Amino acid sequence: MVKTSFFANVRAILFDFGDTLVSFETFDYEASLAALHQTLMESGVIVPYEKFKKTYFKIRDQLYRETDSSFKEVNFCVRVSCVLNELGFNLNSRDPKIIRSAEAFMCPLIKSLKLEEHVPLVLRELSKKYKLGLVSNFAYPPAIKQTLRKFHLSEFFDAVIISGDIGWRKPSSKIFDKALKALRVSASETVFVGDAPFHDIAGARHVGMKTVLLRRRLGEKERAGMDNPDEIISGLEELLTT
Secondary structure: OOOHHHHOOOOEEEEOOEOOOEEOOOOOHHHHHHHHHHHHHHOOOOOOHHHHHHHHHHHHHHHHHHHHHHOEOOOHHHHHHHHHHHOOOOOOOOOHHHHHHHHHHHHHHHHHOEEOOOHHHHHHHHHOOOEEEEEEOOOOHHHHHHHHHHOOOHHHOOEEEEHHHHOEOOOOHHHHHHHHHHHOOOHHHEEEEEOOHHHHHHHHHHOOOEEEEEOOOOOHHHHHHHHOOOEEEOOHHHHOOO
């Protein structure tokens, strides 16, 4: 349980999304990729699945490597466009065929997501005292917004900041600064809660926030030490002080 004194002078709490509020454990990447490919085929973009899959992962991993060093986010539709350009199809990221395929990819993903324990209760109680925000690394923002509606969480957040919207990923200070500006609070008045020691904890600490590491996975306790979170919890309900 986090002590009440930890929240002294705090006006806002920011949350990570994936594996903090919702679990991605049952997400089947292959099923989503197959749905994306099928939608492209139905739109007249004809390419064998195995060839498409090989090219997709080549481009995806290349973009991931670039992102790891720059922290710049590449929108999911841009990724699909890059894949198709590599395969000889000249479609830009705003093409309806690409948007439909992105939606097809996200549909199985959204269905697979599971709400973590105690999330509605915790958000409801905290929203009575603090401004709440969401800061997520995700390349296709509509999927996050749809998931929030699915689980009836949208009402709790005063700001939803997604990397795919602003072009920067955690731990870049730019995405944290965007959230602070949206909530009209300072970093010293804000707590960040997340499960990733580097992207969440180190990033938030760098801009001056208090930090809470949510430790759900084996081994994260050891990894947490290098980023020195202010608090470590095993479940979100520990945020509800007495």
